[in-house]
Amino acid sequence: MTSVMRFLSSVVNILCIPLHLSHAVGLYGIYKRIFPFCINRMSKSYNKKMHDKKKDLFRALPEFKKAGGQLTILEIGCGTGANFEFYPPGSKLICTDPNPHFEKYLTETMAKNDHLRYEKFVVASGEDLRAVEDDSIDVVVCTLVLCSVDDVSQTLREAHRTLRPGGAFFFLEHVAGDTSTWTYFFQHVLQPLWYYFGDGCSIVRETWKYVEEAGFSDLKLRHIVAPLFFIIKPHILGYAVK
Numbered sequence: 001m002t003s004v005m006r007f008l009s010s011v012v013n014i015l016c017i018p019l020h021l022s023h024a025v026g027l028y029g030i031y032k033r034i035f036p037f038c039i040n041r042m043s044k045s046y047n048k049k050m051h052d053k054k055k056d057l058f059r060a061l062p063e064f065k066k067a068g069g070q071l072t073i074l075e076i077g078c079g080t081g082a083n084f085e086f087y088p089p090g091s092k093l094i095c096t097d098p099n100p101h102f103e104k105y106l107t108e109t110m111a112k113n114d115h116l117r118y119e120k121f122v123v124a125s126g127e128d129l130r131a132v133e134d135d136s137i138d139v140v141v142c143t144l145v146l147c148s149v150d151d152v153s154q155t156l157r158e159a160h161r162t163l164r165p166g167g168a169f170f171f172l173e174h175v176a177g178d179t180s181t182w183t184y185f186f187q188h189v190l191q192p193l194w195y196y197f198g199d200g201c202s203i204v205r206e207t208w209k210y211v212e213e214a215g216f217s218d219l220k221l222r223h224i225v226a227p228l229f230f231i232i233k234p235h236i237l238g239y240a241v242k
């Protein structure tokens, strides 16, 4: 089965040659402008299907508020702000994303979620959050981002660095399926095409391994089957304390 999977993946890779070439000559950069529009539509449908899961996950956020203070949240790869509605009222929010074209949608989401205090939007990748001080954040959030970053370990190091001791890293990510499933098979076959469709997204990443090795003191991680398109059904969610 593995050889059939590899063969089909190579066929898809060959079919993607025009995309590889566009990427190589810089034309694919145009998609960076279109991607936020796509994500704006998709995240509405994702939030509907994942509403209970997100509500459950973010229910634990207030536990990380300092006594008498407000909750400071840093969101890595915030996109259009699909998580804002789940954050506790009065939370202070620092948003980051490497794609500046999300700002238009982000501003709209901010206007709809006036229960939060927006500190700033920083155009930065998760691997380099130098705009955020060490030990300054109560909660770092990453949803559907670790599939897209170039360096997962470095992004987790940045999350860990910016968190205050006792702060928590919250995550919700689609991941590679179980090796014995058709989902795993098709994830590997379609990955070369999905990379472009998803703006650098990997559907074959075993993200839980990176989170487990990121040096957090306490990790609550669950594998779930999300009520989504079969190829992104396998998800992990949870939080880890610094």
Ligand SMILES: C[S@@+](CC[C@H](N)C(=O)[O-])C[C@H]1O[C@@H](n2cnc3c(N)ncnc32)[C@H](O)[C@@H]1O
Residues within 6 Å of the ligand: 039, 043, 076, 077, 078, 079, 080, 081, 082, 083, 097, 098, 099, 102, 124, 125, 126, 127, 142, 143, 144, 145, 148, 149, 150
């Ligand atoms: C599928 S979208 C998810 C957006 C949002 N987190 C959500 O849950 O709706 C992936 C996001 O990751 C961002 N991203 C891509 N590479 C990144 C990186 N290296 N560091 C941080 N974010 C990144 C993209 O710009 C995009 O906003």
